[in-house]
Amino acid sequence: MSILVVGSVAFDSIETSSGAVENCLGGAATHFALAASYFTDVRVIAVVGKDFTEEHEAVFTRRGIDTRGLERADGLSFHWSGSYVKNLNEAQTLETDLNVFQNFDPKIPESYKDSDYLFLANIDPVLQARVRQQMTNVRMVCGDTMNYWISAHAANLAKVLRELDVLLINDGEVRMLAEDQNLVHAASKVLEMGPKTLVVKHGEYGATAFFGKDSFSSGFRALHPFRAPALPLAEVVDPTGAGDSFAGGFYGYLASQPELTPTVFRTAMFYGGVMGSFAVERFGTERLQDVSREEIDERFCLFKEISHLEYERS
Amino acid sequence: MSILVVGSVAFDSIETSSGAVENCLGGAATHFALAASYFTDVRVIAVVGKDFTEEHEAVFTRRGIDTRGLERADGLSFHWSGSYVKNLNEAQTLETDLNVFQNFDPKIPESYKDSDYLFLANIDPVLQARVRQQMTNVRMVCGDTMNYWISAHAANLAKVLRELDVLLINDGEVRMLAEDQNLVHAASKVLEMGPKTLVVKHGEYGATAFFGKDSFSSGFRALHPFRAPALPLAEVVDPTGAGDSFAGGFYGYLASQPELTPTVFRTAMFYGGVMGSFAVERFGTERLQDVSREEIDERFCLFKEISHLEYERS
Numbered sequence: 347m348s349i350l351v352v353g354s355v356a357f358d359s360i361e362t363s364s365g366a367v368e369n370c371l372g373g374a375a376t377h378f379a380l381a382a383s384y385f386t387d388v389r390v391i392a393v394v395g396k397d398f399t400e401e402h403e404a405v406f407t408r409r410g411i412d413t414r415g416l417e418r419a420d421g422l423s424f425h426w427s428g429s430y431v432k433n434l435n436e437a438q439t440l441e442t443d444l445n446v447f448q449n450f451d452p453k454i455p456e457s458y459k460d461s462d463y464l465f466l467a468n469i470d471p472v473l474q475a476r477v478r479q480q481m482t483n484v485r486m487v488c489g490d491t492m493n494y495w496i497s498a499h500a501a502n503l504a505k506v507l508r509e510l511d512v513l514l515i516n517d518g519e520v521r522m523l524a525e526d527q528n529l530v531h532a533a534s535k536v537l538e539m540g541p542k543t544l545v546v547k548h549g550e551y552g553a554t555a556f557f558g559k560d561s562f563s564s565g566f567r568a569l570h571p572f573r574a575p576a577l578p579l580a581e582v583v584d585p586t587g588a589g590d591s592f593a594g595g596f597y598g599y600l601a602s603q604p605e606l607t608p609t610v611f612r613t614a615m616f617y618g619g620v621m622g623s624f625a626v627e628r629f630g631t632e633r634l635q636d637v638s639r640e641e642i643d644e645r646f647c648l649f650k651e652i653s654h655l656e657y658e659r660s
Numbered sequence: 661m662s663i664l665v666v667g668s669v670a671f672d673s674i675e676t677s678s679g680a681v682e683n684c685l686g687g688a689a690t691h692f693a694l695a696a697s698y699f700t701d702v703r704v705i706a707v708v709g710k711d712f713t714e715e716h717e718a719v720f721t722r723r724g725i726d727t728r729g730l731e732r733a734d735g736l737s738f739h740w741s742g743s744y745v746k747n748l749n750e751a752q753t754l755e756t757d758l759n760v761f762q763n764f765d766p767k768i769p770e771s772y773k774d775s776d777y778l779f780l781a782n783i784d785p786v787l788q789a790r791v792r793q794q795m796t797n798v799r800m801v802c803g804d805t806m807n808y809w810i811s812a813h814a815a816n817l818a819k820v821l822r823e824l825d826v827l828l829i830n831d832g833e834v835r836m837l838a839e840d841q842n843l844v845h846a847a848s849k850v851l852e853m854g855p856k857t858l859v860v861k862h863g864e865y866g867a868t869a870f871f872g873k874d875s876f877s878s879g880f881r882a883l884h885p886f887r888a889p890a891l892p893l894a895e896v897v898d899p900t901g902a903g904d905s906f907a908g909g910f911y912g913y914l915a916s917q918p919e920l921t922p923t924v925f926r927t928a929m930f931y932g933g934v935m936g937s938f939a940v941e942r943f944g945t946e947r948l949q950d951v952s953r954e955e956i957d958e959r960f961c962l963f964k965e966i967s968h969l970e971y972e973r974s
Contacts, residue, residue: 434841527748529864530894550843551865554892573889573967578868580844612969653887654968655926 348387352477353467355392359427364583370630374467377587380634381594381621383409385602391415393450395423414455419446463601471502488512508540516547552576574615575653577623584629588622595621620645662701666791667781669706673741678897684944688781691901694948695908695935697723699916705729707764709737728769733760777915785816802826822854830861866890888929889967891937898943902936909935934959
């Protein structure tokens with residue numbers, strides 16, 4: 347089934363201990379869409395500037411991603427520059443130029459209206475809400491956010507949270523949103539804000555899902571949390587987009603399945619980790635553009651092998 | 661099979677956001693021995709002072725732990741006081757009084773000489789080495805250490821590391837020992853220092869095992885790391901001894917099994933997490949004294965449920 351994603355398509359300048367790149371294709375919607383495209387149909391809504399060329403668009407279309415919702419505006423595309431030289435786990439933002447994103451008003455093409463799954467990537471909650479309101483017939487809504495919206499746009503974010511089936515954020519964001527340092531307490535508080543399910547990303551330690559009492563419709567009595575591993579990696583070239591790639595793998599797999607069972611949900615968490623682990627192997631979207639489904643499933647087996655009691659492969 | 665543990669038996673004064681206790685029974689060997697006692701026979705070598713009463717000894721003997729190696733010395737027992745009020749994940753040491761531990765020279769009772777498994781808890785590596793030298797017929801040696809020995813007693817520690825089958829330390833200690841921030845690189849470097857296997861404890865995120873090329877003798881081709889979860893806990897009353905309890909559950913289970921297979925090793929990692937999760941539920945050794953084997957196995961199932969793709973329990 348098809349996923350509609352709204353979020354940023356951007357150019358990133360990134361510096362890590364492995365090197366530096368200038369103006370490589372990035373943005374939350376980009377990483378998400380590429381990761382999800384290995385599992386299901388994906389449609390993108392975003393705004394780009396005159397610097398976004400046919401070559402850039404081909405990165406999407408080569409993966410079968412529908413770009414009819416990519417709006418061209420006068421000016422330059424959103425640009426972010428950051429450094430991971432001091433700390434590989436947390437980007438130090440050097441510069442953010444919203445550019446054409448400043449006046450973005452997401453419009454949903456008619457051909458997108460029958461999308462089954464909606465993903466609200468990390469953008470202004472006002473825009474997230476506007477897209478959500480236009481997509482009332484989706485089967486599931488999943489969303490992301492970040493510390494900036496949590497601290498400075500709490501009221502707008504609160505409205506979005508009430509509409510979410512799944513909120514997908516990281517450790518620090520959960521604790522910040524709940525104002526509680528204990529992850530279990532913080533998760534309970536966040537679930538009370540609206541999301542039926544909360545997926546917390548722990549970076550190199552994997553991810554944990556917490557289920558509210560209304561999590562999914564039937565047969566889903568998973569009141570216990572679920573923990574998915576991350577692959578211990580010897581080389582992390584560029585962590586940018588790892589979280590969005592996790593989201594793409596997770597949601598892409600969910601959308602590809604006819605029914606949402608506990609095992610399907612857990613498998614989706616594993617595929618999230620798998621796509622995140624590929625994303626960081628090279629700069630920008632380089633690795634997500636050319637990974638094969640065979641490599642993805644091979645790594646999925648590896649994730650199972652490193653976390654399951656029974657020894658799977660000989 | 662029997663485990664011989666050498667380490668501290670102490671009195672702790674602890675303050676956490678849940679409250680405070682004065683002079684409760686503690687020490688690495690104590691937590692380790694209690695946790696391991698649910699799986700196999702345990703023998704303790706340590707020194708205590710005149711303040712260690714029959715009542716304290718009964719905490720060990722009630723769990724069937726052999727205390728013939730508990731030496732009584734003039735003076736007071738080792739005393740530690742610490743606070744977790746500011747940070748539940750890391751103790752702030754307020755005071756350390758070595759007392760009778762200052763002149764401790766471990767003596768191994770004749771009746772301990774046939775022990776099959778040796779655990780060198782976190783004490784001066786000189787003492788660890790001395791015990792190791794006297795126990796040449798053991799099937800396996802597992803050891804712990806801490807930042808103080810890593811930074812100030814590196815040469816002595818290096819000798820111990822060369823003798824270890826399993827080194828069991830936490831994240832920060834691995835990175836410090838290897839002088840490398842990347843966990844995978846750090847683990848490789850530590851494995852080159854001698855331990856055949858490295859188990860890294862991540863606190864609330866679980867634990868990861870890294871296997872060297874000489875890990876275990878046969879049929880153990882597990883070159884991939886293995887990740888065991890931790891249970892997300894709503895209440896952590898007192899984290900003191902969680903790592904030692906992990907070690908006790910891990911090593912106790914290993915020692916209880918006739919053969920060391922990959923699944924046995926992985927199961928041991930899970931039991932480590934299980935015992936750690938009980939340890940923190942109450943102050944000191946309170947919870948480890950009275951947990952039942954049924955509760956332990958019930959929680960083991962829960963660990964499996966929160967980490968395995970297939971939904972186990974209805």
